[in-house]
Amino acid sequence: REGIFSGMSYPTTWRPPSFFPNPYVRYGVILGVLGYFILSFLTLDADWQRTLKGIPRAIDIFQRMFPPNFSRWEILVRGVLESVQMALAASFFGMIIAIPVGLCAANNLVPKPIYYIGRAFLGISRTFHSIIIAIFFVKIFGFGPLAGVLTLIVDSFSFIGKMVAEDIENMKPGKLEAIRATGASFPKLLIYAVLPPVLPRYIGVSIYRLDANIRHSTVVGIVGAGGIGQTLAASFSRYDYGFSLAILMTIVSLVFLGEFFSNWIRAKLR
Secondary structure (H helix, E strand, O other): OHHHHOOOOOOOOOOOOOOOOOHHHHHHHHHHHHHHHHHHHHOOOOOHHHHHHHHHHHHHHHHHHOOOOOOOHHHHHHHHHHHHHHHHHHHHHHHHHHHHHHHHOOOOOOOHHHHHHHHHHHHHHOOOOHHHHHHHHHHHHOOOHHHHHHHHHHHHHHHHHHHHHHHHHOOOHHHHHHHHHOOOOHHHHHHHHHHHHHHHHHHHHHHHHHHHHHHHHHHHHHHOOOOHHHHHHHHHHOOOHHHHHHHHHHHHHHHHHHHHHHHHHHHHHO
């Protein structure tokens, strides 16, 4: 028996099974995807002559951007402070709203009707891009930071709430069943079973969302929702490209400071 199997070689590394075991199906899917991308590119109906004409205009804009104009630094400071205030307020209220929304969207914690309502609420709030939500709030409340804060609140609680719901659903069922078996009330179930494993993840996601809100606060302002982005849109509309470059440099600095701040907080919480 040893002589029969002595010449056989066995693989030393494990490879996961292919999604399409049949090679004809696998290569057919690859060719189909490539063909779809090529067809999509050919049917874009892009005007390449107009694109080539835009290159000199782009060069002219970049040339007129230098040197950056920081003479109106008061407007820059006011726009940056407004963006930071929007991000902080939206993160705070988004963290609070995300808790009940995430609890209602956890399948192993609430009855089915409440679960479906919570999941539907999260799904609808996460369907639309922040720019579309910002346009909607601008139409309702007018131009200004209120529309931006409400937009970022929707982004915050929908993102954090989904993470909270998934973390609760990924919990091992034994702990929940054991505490339920003692006759504990729902608040005690949350305190002793849900809070310990979910809290670190909740804090980490909330800090990440604060960092994202600082970046997004500069974007929603382009449609009139306040912040430094609104100042940037106004400078481009006036062809004040030197001031536009100063605003862009300020936005980059603001994002880097937000990234440094979030990394510092995460390091303190470890």
